[in-house]
Amino acid sequence: MSVHPPLLRSVAAHGLPGASSAWPELALDDAAWHRLLSGVRAQRLSGLLAAAVASGALPVTAAQEEEAASAHFEAVCGNLLIEASAVHLLARLEEAGVHARVLKGSAVAHLDYPDPSLRLFADLDLVVPSEQFGDAVATLAAAGHHRLSAEPRPGFDRRFSKGASFCTDEGLEVDLHRTFVMGPFGLRIRLEDLWESCSTFELGGRTVEALDSEVRFLHACFHAALGDKVARLVPQRDVAQMLLSGRLDLARVHDLMTAWQAEPVVARAVTMTWSTFGLADITALSDWARRFRATPRQDADLDVYLDPEGGYAEMSIAALRALPSLRQRAAFVYALAFFARRSTATSRWRRAAQAARRTVGVR
Amino acid sequence: MWRRTARGVVLRPTHSDTVLLLEASARVLWEVLERELTLDEVVQALAEVYDTTATSVREDIEGALARLEDAGVLARVGA
Numbered sequence: 001m002s003v004h005p006p007l008l009r010s011v012a013a014h015g016l017p018g019a020s021s022a023w024p025e026l027a028l029d030d031a032a033w034h035r036l037l038s039g040v041r042a043q044r045l046s047g048l049l050a051a052a053v054a055s056g057a058l059p060v061t062a063a064q065e066e067e068a069a070s071a072h073f074e075a076v077c078g079n080l081l082i083e084a085s086a087v088h089l090l091a092r093l094e095e096a097g098v099h100a101r102v103l104k105g106s107a108v109a110h111l112d113y114p115d116p117s118l119r120l121f122a123d124l125d126l127v128v129p130s131e132q133f134g135d136a137v138a139t140l141a142a143a144g145h146h147r148l149s150a151e152p153r154p155g156f157d158r159r160f161s162k163g164a165s166f167c168t169d170e171g172l173e174v175d176l177h178r179t180f181v182m183g184p185f186g187l188r189i190r191l192e193d194l195w196e197s198c199s200t201f202e203l204g205g206r207t208v209e210a211l212d213s214e215v216r217f218l219h220a221c222f223h224a225a226l227g228d229k230v231a232r233l234v235p236q237r238d239v240a241q242m243l244l245s246g247r248l249d250l251a252r253v254h255d256l257m258t259a260w261q262a263e264p265v266v267a268r269a270v271t272m273t274w275s276t277f278g279l280a281d282i283t284a285l286s287d288w289a290r291r292f293r294a295t296p297r298q299d300a301d302l303d304v305y306l307d308p309e310g311g312y313a314e315m316s317i318a319a320l321r322a323l324p325s326l327r328q329r330a331a332f333v334y335a336l337a338f339f340a341r342r343s344t345a346t347s348r349w350r351r352a353a354q355a356a357r358r359t360v361g362v363r
Numbered sequence: 364m365w366r367r368t369a370r371g372v373v374l375r376p377t378h379s380d381t382v383l384l385l386e387a388s389a390r391v392l393w394e395v396l397e398r399e400l401t402l403d404e405v406v407q408a409l410a411e412v413y414d415t416t417a418t419s420v421r422e423d424i425e426g427a428l429a430r431l432e433d434a435g436v437l438a439r440v441g442a
Binding site for chain 2: 050053054065068069072073076077079080081083084087115116117203204205
């Protein structure tokens with residue numbers, strides 16, 4: 001059962017065929033409206049809220065209508081800033097010979113929604129081939145992006161990590177990916193499948209590449225099923241949006257998820273989405289997902305992502321099991337051990353520095 | 364780059380930090396420009412939307428197109 005309030009789920013499902021909705025008959029009182037607006041902002045649903053208000057599905061007062069429009073306007077301005085940065089960054093990466101694709105956010109907004117203003121995002125997510133990850137990191141650094149956490153050991157990123165996060169002085173966040181998630185399910189993805197074909201869309205007069213439809217759908221499933229301990233609503237909306245479009249090649253989806261051993265991920269994403277939005281339409285994949293039963297081993301791998309007490313150590317141990325060769329496992333363990341020693345040294349230095357600052361402050 | 368909102372169409376030129384908000388008839392003009400059209404076709408389309416003559420809207424449209432071109436969000440193509 002979803003932890004999100006019914007009205008917030010109705011906003012997230014607005015416009016989906018067959019979704020059950022819990023719209024009120026009259027405008028909400030102030031307290032209920034501000035609870036809804038707070039949830040909408042936190043879940044980045046102001047585009048769908050504006051659409052629900054415009055369609056008359058959600059009755060509002062004049063003041064509420066203005067607040068909904070204001071929230072959407074602010075979010076849209078932020079998204080256009082991100083897209084302007086994306087255009088510049090993709091040009092820099094291309095100049096550096098790096099093959100980059102927009103992973104989600106802007107790509108999903110333009111390719112999978114009837115109007116991109118419905119699908120909002122907070123940062124720029126790019127995916128690059130593993131062998132070009134180092135060049136991409138160097139290009140981002142040269143373009144003024146600061147890496148938020150250091151690479152555990154030279155070569156770790158392109159072999160084992162999900163990717164790296166960067167930030168500009170202006171606060172724009174860029175997530176550079178080589179795979180979808182860390183841990184066992186991320187390591188089993190056949191990364192060459194991400195580059196087999198692509199979709200394209202126009203951004204600022206430039207044609208940019210995104211993952212193809214089926215791979216984009218699988219990414220949405222990974223994001224919805226494993227991205228957060230409490231599943232967010234936008235990734236679930238993405239899953240429903242893509243699956244209900246009827247444009248996916250389901251045979252290819254099946255082949256890819258089997259090759260990646262990602263059946264538990266897809267089943268969880270689809271069943272959770274169907275339950276969250278109360279979707280009545282049954283598709284071949286939603287029917288398969290409902291009947292799917294994970295093995296104990298698959299359940300254990302899912303728990304690594306979903307256990308509220310789980311952390312980096314549990315993820316690393318599970319990732320170790322997913323690595324196919326002894327040599328890779330040895331390299332992974334060595335890199336993590338090295339990382340652990342360096343992290344401890346860094347945190348000790350930080351504590352000392354903070355103590356010094358406190359002393360200066362007292363004087 | 365642009366988006367539709369309840370307040371109007373929000374535009375952001377790629378090479379500028381400016382954000383433009385197109386409201387009312389400017390918004391309708393932008394929607395019409397989704398297709399590649401000649402000036403006469405744009406004038407005719409807007410005149411039909413507002414149920415008036417081409418002559419009465421032509422000057423306003425030429426001014427609006429010039430401003431959008433100056434802002435770098437619209438490009439004149441062909442002769």
